[in-house]
Amino acid sequence: xxxxxxxxxxxxxxxxxxxxxxxxxxxxxxxxxxxxxxxxxxxxxxxxxxxxxxxxxxxxxxxxxxxxxxxxxxxxxxxxxxxxxxxxxxxxxxxxxxxxxxxxxxxxxxxxxxxxxxxxxxxxxxxxxxxxxxxxxxxxxxxxxxxxxxxxxxxxxxxxxxxxxxxxxxxxxxxxxxxxxxxxxxxxxxxxxxxxxxxxxxxxxxxxxxxxxxxxxxxxxxxxxxxxxxxxxxxxxxxxxxxxxxxxxxxxxxxxxxxxxxxxxxxxxxxxxxxxxxxxxxxxxxxxxxxxxxxxxxxxxxxxxxxxxxxxxxxxxxxxxxxxxxxxxxxxxxxxxxxxxxxxxxxxxxxxxxxxxxxxxxxxxxxxxxxxxxxxxxxxxxxxxxxxxxxx
Amino acid sequence: xxxxxxxxxxxxxxxxxxxxxxxxxxxxxxxxxxxxxxxxxxxxxxxxxxxxxxxxxxxxxxxxxxxxxxxxxxxxxxxxxxxxxxxxxxxxxxxxxxxxxx
Numbered sequence: 001x002x003x004x005x006x007x008x009x010x011x012x013x014x015x016x017x018x019x020x021x022x023x024x025x026x027x028x029x030x031x032x033x034x035x036x037x038x039x040x041x042x043x044x045x046x047x048x049x050x051x052x053x054x055x056x057x058x059x060x061x062x063x064x065x066x067x068x069x070x071x072x073x074x075x076x077x078x079x080x081x082x083x084x085x086x087x088x089x090x091x092x093x094x095x096x097x098x099x100x101x102x103x104x105x106x107x108x109x110x111x112x113x114x115x116x117x118x119x120x121x122x123x124x125x126x127x128x129x130x131x132x133x134x135x136x137x138x139x140x141x142x143x144x145x146x147x148x149x150x151x152x153x154x155x156x157x158x159x160x161x162x163x164x165x166x167x168x169x170x171x172x173x174x175x176x177x178x179x180x181x182x183x184x185x186x187x188x189x190x191x192x193x194x195x196x197x198x199x200x201x202x203x204x205x206x207x208x209x210x211x212x213x214x215x216x217x218x219x220x221x222x223x224x225x226x227x228x229x230x231x232x233x234x235x236x237x238x239x240x241x242x243x244x245x246x247x248x249x250x251x252x253x254x255x256x257x258x259x260x261x262x263x264x265x266x267x268x269x270x271x272x273x274x275x276x277x278x279x280x281x282x283x284x285x286x287x288x289x290x291x292x293x294x295x296x297x298x299x300x301x302x303x304x305x306x307x308x309x310x311x312x313x314x315x316x317x318x319x320x321x322x323x324x325x326x327x328x329x330x331x332x333x334x335x336x337x338x339x340x341x342x343x344x345x346x347x348x349x350x351x352x353x354x355x356x357x358x359x360x361x362x363x364x365x366x367x368x369x370x371x372x373x374x375x376x377x378x379x380x381x382x383x384x385x386x387x388x389x390x391x392x
Numbered sequence: 393x394x395x396x397x398x399x400x401x402x403x404x405x406x407x408x409x410x411x412x413x414x415x416x417x418x419x420x421x422x423x424x425x426x427x428x429x430x431x432x433x434x435x436x437x438x439x440x441x442x443x444x445x446x447x448x449x450x451x452x453x454x455x456x457x458x459x460x461x462x463x464x465x466x467x468x469x470x471x472x473x474x475x476x477x478x479x480x481x482x483x484x485x486x487x488x489x490x491x492x493x494x
Binding site for chain 2 (some may be wrong): 161162163165166192195196197200222225226227228229230231232233236242244245247248249250251254255309327329346348
């Protein structure tokens with residue numbers, strides 16, 4: 001059905017064997033306190049991507065471990081050609097270990113420490129010098145041709161309304177099925193939005209352990225929500241979801257899991273963890289955009305397909321985000337932010353399969369270098385690391 | 393225009409259809425269910441993307457969409473009436489019912 005050419009793209013082969021569809025120089029603060037320095041360097045060196053976030057310190061052990069895994073994962077993402085880590089100097093995350101772990105992959109990584117360099121100005125100055133050298137170095141990297149099995153795609157839905165469950169989510173699901181059937185990797189998550197669908201997902205698990213893990217992560221998430229002593233409605237489904245016609249978390253969940261397609265579920269990942277095998281996997285993750293996109297990218301996703309109803313705006317600094325909507329009003333109002341229009345499904349003019357093929361074709365175009373709306377608009381602020389425990 | 397499809401029903405088991413346009417009270421909405429069409433007399437305005445009942449649902453009964461449970465009713469819901477947060481509630485994530493667990 002597909003010619004070989006349609007299923008190949010030119011990517012950057014990293015020393016650890018992963019394949020990038022972009023060649024970014026990432027500037028990653030190891031703690032939120034280093035954001036201003038990271039941002040200052042990024043502003044001075046065109047083309048660099050600041051990966052600002054707010055974690056890295058004063059977190060309980062579980063969260064520190066999660067933050068460490070996520071920051072390391074961002075550095076290891078195949079779209080990153082080289083990384084500069086910005087340390088304050090007294091953060092709780094193990095800064096040297098993170099740098100070593102990224103360096104072990106063979107990627108160029110350097111670290112600067114603000115408290116050692118004498119504050120903001122000297123640190124920005126040092127960072128600028130390092131980044132200019134790195135930018136020059138990675139500009140010499142050349143691409144090779146890969147087939148679609150080298151793709152690792154994440155899925156997200158946000159600013160959802162009922163068109164998600166009818167059009168955009170099942171369409172992304174069809175594209176996910178094609179990615180999985182061509183040998184690639186596909187990650188979906190948003191554990192909160194699996195409440196009420198565990199039995200459906202567990203039936204698709206490749207073995208009993210994976211099925212059990214699905215029940216476990218959903219129970220864990222529901223327990224966290226219940227521990228606050230309130231009805232989850234208003235948070236999930238959120239205000240906009242309810243305004244869009246979604247009434248309960250179960251209804252949202254049933255629509256949400258459609259974006260994972262119909263493939264067998266190979267495993268359940270921790271937040272920000274990289275899949276060990278190809279195929280479809282679930283990442284335990286929250287529904288909020290920033291933390292979710294960050295988790296997918298830290299897990300190695302080269303791009304994210306984002307199904308939206310009322311019109312989500314998010315992009316990500318080191319990975320293209322493809323927006324898909326089935327809401328024709330959103331196309332009218334926010335057309336400049338949307339990549340793929342599948343509202344024809346709702347008008348009965350296109351089948352979900354046809355629209356899904358269109359989304360997959362867009363995935364291939366973006367893998368070959370086509371800028372997404374999120375890239376063209378430079379939407380780089382939607383990034384943060386999921387923390388589970390309290391700020392203490 | 394009268395034959396226009398203005399709703400969708402996801403599975404045969406469902407009690408509700410989703411409006412694909414703003415539906416006016418006293419109009420008849422045609423909803424697609426696969427190759428079938430289900431006609432419903434609309435009793436109150438149903439905004440685009442919201443649900444209306446295609447069969448009567450009694451107070452305390454489960455509401456089915458996508459062939460699965462999406463919640464339970466708080467009151468009797470008649471055919472053609474809006475089904476939303478004012479007359480159905482979810483059964484999951486109800487910390488208000490189970491109380492604080494830590």
